[in-house]
Amino acid sequence: xxxxxWQGVDRAPLRIGLAALTAxxxxxxxxxxxxxxxxxxYRPTRQPWLPATxxxxxxxxxxxxxxxxxxxxxxxxxxxxxxxxxxxxLVSLWGTQYFGMVSHNFxxxxxxxxxxALGLVYARTRCPRGAPDRALSEELAEAGAMGVFAALYVSxxxxxxxxxxxxxxxxxxxxxxxxxxxxxxxxxxIDRYRSLLIDHPGxxxxxxxxxxxxxxxxxxxxxxxxxxxxxxxxxxxxxxxIIVIATMPYIEPMSFALVFALPWPALLRLPRAxxxxxxxxxxxxxxxxxxxxxxxxxxxLLPVGASPFxxxxx
Amino acid sequence: MTAFVGxxxxxxxxxxxxxxxxxxxxxxxxASRASRILARDAHGRAYELDRFDRWSCPAAxxxxxxxxxxxxxxxxxxxxxxEMAIFLDTHRGRPGEGAPVDVVRRAWTLxxxxxxxxxxxxxxxHCRAVRRP
Numbered sequence: 001x002x003x004x005x006w007q008g009v010d011r012a013p014l015r016i017g018l019a020a021l022t023a024x025x026x027x028x029x030x031x032x033x034x035x036x037x038x039x040x041x042y043r044p045t046r047q048p049w050l051p052a053t054x055x056x057x058x059x060x061x062x063x064x065x066x067x068x069x070x071x072x073x074x075x076x077x078x079x080x081x082x083x084x085x086x087x088x089x090l091v092s093l094w095g096t097q098y099f100g101m102v103s104h105n106f107x108x109x110x111x112x113x114x115x116x117a118l119g120l121v122y123a124r125t126r127c128p129r130g131a132p133d134r135a136l137s138e139e140l141a142e143a144g145a146m147g148v149f150a151a152l153y154v155s156x157x158x159x160x161x162x163x164x165x166x167x168x169x170x171x172x173x174x175x176x177x178x179x180x181x182x183x184x185x186x187x188x189x190i191d192r193y194r195s196l197l198i199d200h201p202g203x204x205x206x207x208x209x210x211x212x213x214x215x216x217x218x219x220x221x222x223x224x225x226x227x228x229x230x231x232x233x234x235x236x237x238x239x240x241x242i243i244v245i246a247t248m249p250y251i252e253p254m255s256f257a258l259v260f261a262l263p264w265p266a267l268l269r270l271p272r273a274x275x276x277x278x279x280x281x282x283x284x285x286x287x288x289x290x291x292x293x294x295x296x297x298x299x300x301l302l303p304v305g306a307s308p309f310x311x312x313x314x
Numbered sequence: 315m316t317a318f319v320g321x322x323x324x325x326x327x328x329x330x331x332x333x334x335x336x337x338x339x340x341x342x343x344x345a346s347r348a349s350r351i352l353a354r355d356a357h358g359r360a361y362e363l364d365r366f367d368r369w370s371c372p373a374a375x376x377x378x379x380x381x382x383x384x385x386x387x388x389x390x391x392x393x394x395x396x397e398m399a400i401f402l403d404t405h406r407g408r409p410g411e412g413a414p415v416d417v418v419r420r421a422w423t424l425x426x427x428x429x430x431x432x433x434x435x436x437x438x439x440h441c442r443a444v445r446r447p
Contacts (some may be wrong), residue, residue, distance in 0.1 A: 041396075041399075041400045041403065085333060088332065088333070089332045089333070092332035092333075093332070099393075101393075102330045102332070102335070104330075104335055104337055104339055106332070107330075107332065107333055107334075107335040107337070110332050110333030111321065111333045111334070111335070113333070114321070114333045115317045115321065118316075118317050118320070119317065122316065143317065144316075144317040145317075146317075147315060147316065147317025147318035147321065148317050148318070148321045150318055151317070151318045151319075151321040151322045151325070152321075152335065152337055153337075154318075154322065155322055155325055155326070155335070155336040155337055156336070156337035156338070156341075158322075158326075158336070159336045159337060159338035159341035160338075160340070160341045162341070163338060163341040163342050163343075164341060164342055164343035167343035168341070168343050170343055170344070171424070171426065172343070172344045172345070172346055172348075172424045173340075173343060173344050175344075175348065175424055175431075176344035176345065176348040176389055176424070177340070177344070179348035179349075179350060179422050179431075180348050180349065180350055180389060180390070180391045180394065181350075181391070181394060195430070198422075198430070198431065199428060199429055199430050199431075200428050201424075201425075201426050201427070201428065202428075219318065222315065222318060
């Protein structure tokens with residue numbers, strides 16, 4: 001059984017939604033970079049190999065937006081996705097140089113677009129004798145995007161367990177987060193809620209456990225429609241809670257959870273057609289899948305992420 | 315499932331390289347002392363810095379200043395501290411304007427016991443500023 005709410009429904013709104021949201025986040029990131037590059041308080045942490053001037057930012061922005069426009073219009077969607085990803089990669093690199101750390105929020109539009117493109121590639125491998133039809137391509141593209149979305153959250157939970165083990169469940173984890181950000185909001189009930197977390201270690205410990213459970217259980221997004229809806233709602237609640245306790249808006253993942261995980265076709269009563277019939281062709285073998293799984297485990301156990309040539313968060 | 319496993323594997327290897335990430339920004343267990351930069355008025359009440367405007371301070375705020383003995387091990391968030399320093403620099407007033415306000419680093423010591431955590435302040439700057447309505 002597919003976990004997609006869009007099974008048998010035209011996925012054009014999903015494709016357009018992905019392209020439109022990604023375009024909006026590219027514009028926001030570029031605007032932020034433009035502001036930083038003009039602000040004397042910020043200096044690049046290292047010499048950028050391509051200076052982030054208004055002209056270069058506008059050029060890269062134009063390329064990214066044109067590619068995302070082509071994706072929305074379904075014109076050569078694979079090429080459009082690849083071009084958009086390349087341009088966004090440059091924006092991410094600039095952001096790293098100016099902020100001194102990568103923008104993790106920007107990984108969500110990048111990751112979902114990468115997953116969508118991966119699905120398009122996979123659809124082509126399943127149709128060796130010609131181009132796959134749009135319905136099949138977008139079914140696999142959606143599966144790819146959701147696979148990456150779930151992977152981001154599960155990776156986040158895995159990072160916590162790898163770096164801190166059970167210590168992450170300490171009541172201090174959430175309390176330090178609240179106190180270090182903006183604890184004095186002067187906002188009535190929000191201040192009272194924050195005080196409740198700070199003053200009650202048991203509640204803070206429960207909050208940490210729930211955070212880890214929601215993140216780590218995000219593979220349920222891939223299991224069935226019901227679990228996708230449930231986990232999408234839990235992810236939205238998790239981020240709403242983070243906004244309330246620490247004034248940290250994760251708009252990117254919230255937007256994608258809203259668009260991809262909720263049952264819009266049923267809510268909007270969109271007309272259903274017959275689901276596409278997968279054509280004969282090579283499929284990814286279980287050997288490859290198990291191989292990737294082993295790589296994941298090895299990656300978790302070995303400190304291979306310490307490559308000096310890759311940007312690291314500070 | 316292929317995308318899930320593939321993305322997870324590559325991310326674990328590269329850690330943070332667009333569009334791959336293991337989202338490890340809050341993966342380390344926190345220390346037992348949290349801290350933040352605040353404004354403290356003449357009555358000892360604490361506020362966010364942006365509750366005041368037209369700041370006049372004897373020097374620029376250096377969040378990394380190690381002027382307080384005993385504050386060496388406290389948890390700080392660099393980008394939040396930097397925002398505070400930039401806020402002060404971009405909201406300067408005329409010298410002598412407003413009321414006395416201290417810019418302090420407040421450090422809370424967290425324990426497993428219920429109740430508000432104990433805190434101590436370290437004065438970073440003695441300034442004057444005008445309270446926003």
